């Protein structure tokens with residue numbers, strides 16, 4: 507007989523890891539499934555300065571996530587690395603199917619997060635890993651001494667642009683409006699950074715090059731004017747980092763759960779419309795997507811899963 511867990515947590519970002527901590531402490535038989543490394547999107551973050559109590563010098567998203575994962579381990583949470591491609595949520599036992607096998611549980615906490623939204627320019631897919639990236643922490647060092655462009659105007663775009671100044675000769679933020687969405691404190695740092703300049707009311711419409719990204723066409727959305735920027739012969743390439751928001755990782759649940767613009771609606775106890783199925787973190791409909799709110803969601807979801815198990 508296949509093992510039936512009390513709870514399966516899908517996703518090892520802050521929401522999933524916090525859910526693991528609470529489920530483990532509640533002595534639920536808990537399995538956490540993650541397809542890649544721990545931390546979800548914060549693993550890509552070089553600097554975490556707004557998680558309460560986080561004052562450690564040099565704390566990265568990865569190091570914070572590693573400590574969260576260690577807490578789960580200490581409380582007996584089992585782990586599997588697998589990519590889930592099918593889910594059956596109806597019935598008393600929820601069933602997930604991945605490349606490595608099938609997983610069963612009486613409750614499920616969906617904490618599968620979100621993935622970077624494509625920039626939307628022509629030839630984007632051709633230059634991913636050849637000049638186009640969605641992770642400054644991972645790829646910033648490849649652009650030492652080069653000119654780099656950042657698409658977006660939210661917290662991620664502006665924070666990561668600041669991070670990229672450690673490596674790049676110049677960093678140009680290309681934003682589709684003339685005011686940034688990023689928090690004021692982040693904006694102030696960017697405006698004070700001499701290596702950063704801004705192209706307002708602009709979007710990247712085309713990427714070009716041979717093996718590597720060599721040129722971008724940028725359009726002013728108000729005037730329609732097109733500007734082509736290209737790497738000097740000496741540089742040979744330029745960089746384009748995309749931070750234009752995220753798309754929720756919910757394709758798996760289409761047709762099984764109602765979705766709003768791809769996100770999973772829940773009540774304030776993280777309950778979805780399916781009994782025994784909870785959602786936590788960036789994957790759900792919510793107004794503030796931060797590490798602190800993801801972790802809080804995970805805690806609530808695990809406590810509610812425990813109550814559901816006790817009552818069913």
Ligand code: NAP
Pocket residue numbers: 555556625626657658659660661662663665682683686687709749750751752794795796
């Ligand atoms: P975001 O807040 O959704 O910002 C996305 C940015 O991309 C916006 O400026 C948006 O422009 C622009 N954009 C969207 N679609 C576009 C398109 N098709 N073409 C060009 N530009 C486009 O995403 P985020 O910055 O990744 O942040 C996600 C969440 O994580 C937010 O809640 C954010 O506060 C949080 N976060 C927090 C921190 C922190 O607190 N330190 C760090 C990173 C992320 P408009 O402004 O015109 O809509």
